[in-house]
Each structure stands twice: as C-alpha cells, then as structure tokens.
Amino acid sequence: KxxxxxxxxxxxxxxxxxxxxxxxxxxxxxxxxxxxxHPGGGIVSLFMLSSGKKKxxxxxxxxxxxxxHSSLHITASHPRDSAVYxxxxxxxxxxxxxxxxQLTVLP
Amino acid sequence: GAxxxxxxxxxxxxxxxxxxxRCDPISGHTALYWYRQSLGQGPEFLIYFQGTGAxxxxxxxxDRFFAVRPEGSVSTLKIQRTERGDSAVYLCASSPDRSDIQxxxxxxRLSVL
Numbered sequence: 001k002x003x004x005x006x007x008x009x010x011x012x013x014x015x016x017x018x019x020x021x022x023x024x025x026x027x028x029x030x031x032x033x034x035x036x037x038h039p040g041g042g043i044v045s046l047f048m049l050s051s052g053k054k055k056x057x058x059x060x061x062x063x064x065x066x067x068x069h070s071s072l073h074i075t076a077s078h079p080r081d082s083a084v085y086x087x088x089x090x091x092x093x094x095x096x097x098x099x100x101x102q103l104t105v106l107p
Numbered sequence: 108g109a110x111x112x113x114x115x116x117x118x119x120x121x122x123x124x125x126x127x128x129r130c131d132p133i134s135g136h137t138a139l140y141w142y143r144q145s146l147g148q149g150p151e152f153l154i155y156f157q158g159t160g161a162x163x164x165x166x167x168x169x170d171r172f173f174a175v176r177p178e179g180s181v182s183t184l185k186i187q188r189t190e191r192g193d194s195a196v197y198l199c200a201s202s203p204d205r206s207d208i209q210x211x212x213x214x215x216r217l218s219v220l
Contacts, residue, residue, distance in 0.1 A: 004149075033209070035211070042211070042212075042213035042214060043150075043198060043200075043211035043213075043214070044211070045208065045209065045210060045211065048208050086149055086150075088149075088150075094140075094152050094155060094163060094166075095140075095142075095150075095152060095209065096152070097142075097149035097150045097151070098149050099147075099148055099149045100148075100149050
C-alpha cells in the first residue's frame with residue numbers, strides 16, 4: 001500500500017463544474033502540500049496545510065489530521081485548470097508524493 | 108531570477124555517459140532537495156541538503172548518483188554510467204530555514220538513449 005494515495009487518478013469535467021480531488025496518507029506528517037504540475041514538468045506549490053482549511057482564489061484545500069485525509073476543491077473550473085494535481089506529505093526533511101490526479105477541464 | 112532555476116531543461120545522453128544537472132535555489136534558502144519523477148508517477152525523494160551538507164541521502168538509488176552543494180547555494184546532481192532507467196524528470200526544490208514550504212524548479216528532463 002502506498003503511503004500517499006490520491007483519488008481519482010483521472011478526472012474529466014466540464015467547464016464550470018465543482019471539482020474535488022482526495023488524498024489519504026498513512027504516515028505521520030508535519031505538513032501536507034498540494035502541488036500543480038503542467039505539461040513540461042514544472043511544479044507549482046498551491047498550498048501547504050498542517051490543519052484546517054485554506055483558500056486561494058477558486059482553490060480550497062482542507063485537511064483532517066485525525067482521519068489522515070485532505071481534499072483539494074476547485075470551484076467554477078476552467079480549461080486552464082487542466083493539469084496534474086499532486087498531494088505530498090512529510091516534514092522539512094523529506095516529502096512523500098502521491099502519484100497525482102490528471103484533471104482535464106473541457107470547454 | 109526569483110525562483111528555483113534548473114539547467115539544462117532537457118538533456119539527452121547515451122547509455123554509459125556521465126551527466127551533471129544543476130540547481131540554483133532561491134537566494135537565502137538553506138534547504139535544497141532533489142527529486143526524480145518517472146513517467147506517470149509522482150516524484151520520489153533523492154537527497155536533501157541543509158547548507159553544504161547532505162542531511163539525508165537515503166533516496167539516492169545507487170552509488171552512480173551523487174550530489175554536491177559546496178557553497179551552500181548551487182547544487183549539482185551527478186550521474187555516472189547512465190542507464191536507460193535513469194530517464195526521468197529531475198526536480199529540485201528549495202526551502203527557507205525552518206520552513207516546510209518547498210519551492211520547485213521546472214525540472215530537467217533527462218533522456219538516456
């Protein structure tokens with residue numbers, strides 16, 4: 001069993017839909033990261049969470065430490081949101097990554 | 108620049124050759140990380156530097172892989188006797204002192220023919 005599991009692996013949505021990507025982990029962590037990776041490999045850090053909820057524009061990330069679960073939500077999705085979204089957990093020394101969720105938003 | 112810079116962006120080499128991949132972290136960041144991402148998978152940890160020293164190199168797959176950070180800023184990942192299985196995107200990230208936030212570079216895509 002992977003230490004970090006994301007679901008779904010692939011997600012196709014219509015523009016405007018509300019999107020949820022889930023992340024479950026089995027290790028103790030000090031922080032959880034949500035990352036966005038566009039074609040070509042560049043990774044952008046979206047959120048770092050250690051508790052509660054964070055919001056940035058149309059993106060919302062939540063974490064439940066007791067249940068070892070986090071969700072990334074995208075409201076009013078847009079084709080430019082199409083990317084791979086990666087959950088990563090760990091400490092300042094090391095991150096363990098999920099395999100990513102490929103999101104495609106159709107116009 | 109303001110972000111983490113990795114060079115080259117793409118590197119094509121032949122099996123058995125030696126390659127060096129460079130990472131310029133954000134100025135002032137004391138922590139530097141190398142990750143490897145194979146096609147269709149999430150990144151995997153390779154090595155972590157705090158300052159000039161490798162604080163954790165447990166992710167290096169074998170002794171063909173080596174990384175240095177001699178002055179505590181720029182880091183070089185060195186791969187000897189490259190194999191086709193080394194083909195991947197090599198990602199570098201840096202972090203301010205005592206922070207969990209990591210800032211990623213765009214990566215170097217290594218292709219071993």
